[in-house]
Every structure is written in structure tokens, then in C-alpha cells.
Amino acid sequence: MRKILLLSEVFPPTHGGSGRWFWEIYSRFPDGSVVCMVGEHPGAQIVDPEFPHTIYRFPLNSREWGLRSYAGFRYYLKVWSRLKKLVKTDDVAQVHCGRILPEGLAAMFLNLTHGVPYTCYVHGEDVEVALTSRELKLLTKLVMRRADRIVANSQNSLRILLDKWQLPEHKVVVMNPGVDVDKFIPAPEHQRFEKWVGKRVILTVGRLQQRKGQDMMIRALPILEPRFPNLHYCIVGGGAEREALIELATDLRVSHMVEFAGEISDTDMVMHYQNCDLFALPNRRIGNDDEGFGMVLLEAQACGRPVLAGNSGGTRETLEHGVSGVLVDCSTPEPIAEALHALLQNPNELLVMGEAGRRRVLQCFSWESLAKDALRLFQID
Template structure:
């Protein structure tokens, strides 16, 4: 059936009330598909959201279903019943799941009444899969969308999947929201800093399950960086269960004057925080892609990531920033020192406008939408 006449179901964890990588990607995916095919009908099922948000614009023919108002212990059962009952009743032409776990229900739906499904794979949830039901669901998906070459290559190496079934659709970002600007005076005042401070920034969840983000390594690298850049200051934005451990590490290294744990910041301040820094750094080793790298680059900031995960994609194998061994504290310290001193060898790291234009050309929403169009046209 031609794409313009289909009913599409999206099964999504959430997009309105929490903004992680999967949530941001899911919102862009729905927006892009609606823009390409405005005559379709869309039904979006959200497991953890309770309502929509005026910050997002969707077509009038999009209907939302929310399961987030239920207690967590009942939510999974209700969400599964909701998506399966609705699908049996309305028989969508395609189901798109933006979290791998939802593909299990999509597989059973396909087996029962033949509805095809796509699933999106992001990062750690698709690496080293051991569960037989997840493996089966992946193998029977009609299309697997990978957000990075790194995740695609790991999936092909670890699972028995036909390479022709996997399409690459990298993350995107809102270029209008993230712009080059001077260091905001109100943030300098808030953090007790001046324009002469050399500021390193990380934006990440401080969750005990996400220590792979690399903020530990930056803190451990700071004493060495401080030897050559005495005015260095590290701002770590994010909240979570790992904060107390990080505070202990800061105290052990006597870095109280050099580190600020900013905690939660509203979305309205995120662009200003990127513009506050002199380098954005997240030497992760478990990131599926890392939209934060794109946002920092859109603000024209030198950017550092790890060389063992999806940051390789985000930084285009080093074309857009520095890639380091995330387990090598000395390498992290030396690289950040060079960047802050302005003598890191890179063709465009110190050219903000060019950094911004490059990341827009490669990962902007127009490119995202064009790639999605090519995927859908190939599969007509």
C-alpha cells in the first residue's frame, strides 16, 4: 500500500516529560515522518508520559495514548494491553518501535495478524543481547533503524541479522535552538567565574548505571590539567544517584575550587551552558551516539569524546572533534590541556562558524529528514 494511505503506530517510551537521547530521537522521528507524509494517520503510544507538551508541534491527525499516569508496577502490563488491543482493532499498516524492548510485542503482533514492524536501535540496549525473545524480535523485524554505524556494526557482529535489513539514520538536533553566543554573564556570576576561566563542560545524567559517561575520568584528569591551565574549571551538568560518589571523589582530589556540580538545569539554559564553556568533553565508552556532542558543536565549541562508542559517529571519526581512549586519564588530561591552550592540532576545532556549519550539514534536521525519505522510498 502506498505510504501516503497508511496508518502508522509509534510505540515510544516517552517524549514529553523526560528528554534523554531516545526521547529526543523519537520526537524527531515522528516529526520527520509527519513532515514527509502529512496525509498519513498516526497513533503514538507513550508508556511513561501522562500528557503532551506545547513545546512540540504535531499534525492534527496524530492521536496520542498515554500510560504514564498508572503506578509503575502496573504500567508495563497496561501499555502492552493498550498497544496490542488497539493494533488488533485498527490493524495499522506499520508499527515503529523506538525502543528495542517493545519489538517483542511487535513480533507477536506480526505473527498473529501479519502487521510489519520497524525497530530503532540506539546503543547499550542493542549491544551484547542475550535474551532469546529480543534476538527473535530483531531477526523478524522488517526494518532495523540504527542511530550510528557503531551500533549497526556491533549488531551485525553479535547477532545473526541480514545486513540489508538495517538502515542508518543518525541522530539529529535543533539547530535553531543551539546557536553561537558570548559567555553568558549571569552564568559566570552564578558559578563565581570570569571570562578568564578555562571552562570544561559535561552534560550527562549522574546515574550509577551511567558512569560510562566519563565524568570520573575528567575529574581525575583535572590535577594534571591544572598544572598547565591553573584557571581551569569543570562544570558537570546533570542530576542522579551518582552525585554523592562524585562529591567524594572531588574531595579526595582536593578539587572543590575547580569543579561545580550544577545539578539539574532547565532546557532554556542549556544553550547558554554550552556557550559558557571553552570545551565540551564527554569521554564516554557506552554512548550509542550522543546528541550533546551535536548541540555543543552547533554552539561552535571544541568537543572531545571517547573512541570506543557512538561518539566516533557523532564526531565523524575525529573530523569534528577530538577522540581519546576513555580509560586513559593521561591522554584525556593532555588532550584537554592542548585544546584549552589553543594548540590542539585540528583543522577546524578553533573555527566556531565552520564547526557549526559542518555539524548542521551532516546531522541537521533537513539531512535527517532526507535520509528517512530515502529509506521509506526504498521500501515502498
């Protein structure tokens, strides 16, 4: 059997929704059908044996995604050189690229020299950011033009590709990320989370970056505290905004209400989802940066938790507004506080929303069904 080569810098144990997406989908492909060339990580030797296909680790990170700099040119030359070797040694028939840039550009060079077709995934924010640079915009167009197909992670990403990049609709297919419905489950009845006893907990999981909206959630806390003095906001994840968020909580005198949990294990992650009262991803658009989908919203709903999300980007596709959660304008803290006030004062409604979210995830977003869709798309028996 000739193989698919998955080319992606982001791949477990590196944190990121796209990497988890690739792991879950391609791990369900038939034996001998996939080989992976993915980014390096110090914990790779622990997780790689759990993946059923061959994994090659390679330095796929680069500060330069363009070609005008020596560093960028040298980067693509190294990746292309490695790719052409794998085409021969592993009998590669097609390349699947985690992003348009940089992975897709390297695959385009391979296509030009060896005729190997390639597919590129698009996550929304990646092609939005490319519009801010003349060089990256040109390179992105070239990669898209020669690609066999583009896989968009949401209807929102599809609209970006059609409206802003003028891609023909027949070239793009929408394939949503999903969730492990056997791993992310409602809390067992006997389970207790000691650190949150007596608290009403709002949880956010994700990189600490502006578009995720942790800052707006913190700004909403002073509004909510008089009505909910036991309110507790837990932030899971790391990133560049950590110090700014700590300073913001201090300035607003709500540090006692905010927990920075940092990066945690998958087991602890599930327990955090299971034991919060409500999950919030108060995302908003920052310049050209927007949330492409929001896998964490699916994980929370799979655990039977109601969710709040920003009405920006692709997050609206992860929930049913008014049924499993709410969509809110998260560009300012006041609408967030208003929505949370209405939800938190009605525990029965939160319970019903959580149950509805679990049902919807089981029906639409399980990895098993999504992997079958992917197998049909890529015509693998």
C-alpha cells in the same frame, strides 16, 4: 492515510537522546501519518500540545523485560492489549519501536496476533547489554527475526548487529540522530554568562553513569589545575552516579572546580553549550555498556564549540578528529589531561575547531534533512 504507531517509553519531556530523536523526526512527518504511544511523565501535559500528532501516554516502564517472571508477562500482556485497541481505533499500518526490548517484543506479539509489521531502533548499548542474559538474548533474536527492518543509530551499532547478532546486512539501515541547527547556535555577541566570568569551562551533558566518563574527567582535574588554575568543570544531568562523583571530587580536593548543575531547561542547556570553552564526553566502555552515538556532541558543535570524546562506541561518527574535536582513550585520566592541556593552551585552535564543527553539523546532521531521509525510508509521501 493509514498511520505509523511510534511505541517508545523514552519520549520528551523524559530526558534522553533517543526520545529527542523520535520527537524531532516524527514531528516532521505529514499530518495524520503518525500516532504515538509513549511513556508517562508528570510534565507531559505541558509538552504534548506542542507535538503535531496524537500522543497516548501509557505506563511503559517495567523492571522485568523478560517473560519468565509474572511481572514481565503481565507487563507485556497489558501493552499488547493496548496496542491491539489502537490498531483498530487509529488505523495503524505499522509499528515503530524505540528499542528491541521491551517495545519490540510487545510489537512482535501484535504481529503474531494481528499481522501488523514493525520496525525496531537499535542504539548500541541496548543490544550489547542483551548479550549478558540468556533470556534477553533469545528474546532479542526472536524480535529481530520477525521485524521488517532494524534501524541502527550509527555504523558502530551496525557492526554490533552484523558481527555479534549475525543479522543479514539487507535487514539493517543506518539512520543517525541529528540536531536542531536553528535552536543550537553559536552565542550572540552580546551574551554574557555571569556565573562563568573569568573561568575556563569544560562542559559535560548527559546521564551520570559510568560509561559517560564524568569520573575520569574529575580525575584529570588535579593534573590540569597547576597549569590552568581557573579551570571549571560543569556537569549537566542527573543519575545514579551523582553522589559517587561528588565524593570523588571531594577526595581529590577539586570540589571547588566542579559544578553539578543537575537537570536544566532546554533554554539554559543551549546557553551552557554556547558559553563553555570546550565540550567533553569522556565516554568509555564499561563491561558491555558503550556509548551508541552521542547526540550531545552534535549539539555542542552546532553551538560552535570544540569537542573531546572517548574513542569508544559510536562517538567517533559525530566529529572529525583533529578538525572539529579530538578522540581520546578515556579509560584513564592521563590521556584526557594531556589532550586538554594541548587544546586549552591554544585558544585560536579551539575557535577554528568550533567553526568547523558548526559547518559539519549544518551539512550532515540537521533534523530537516534527516527527516526527509526517514520519510523516504518509510515510504511516506
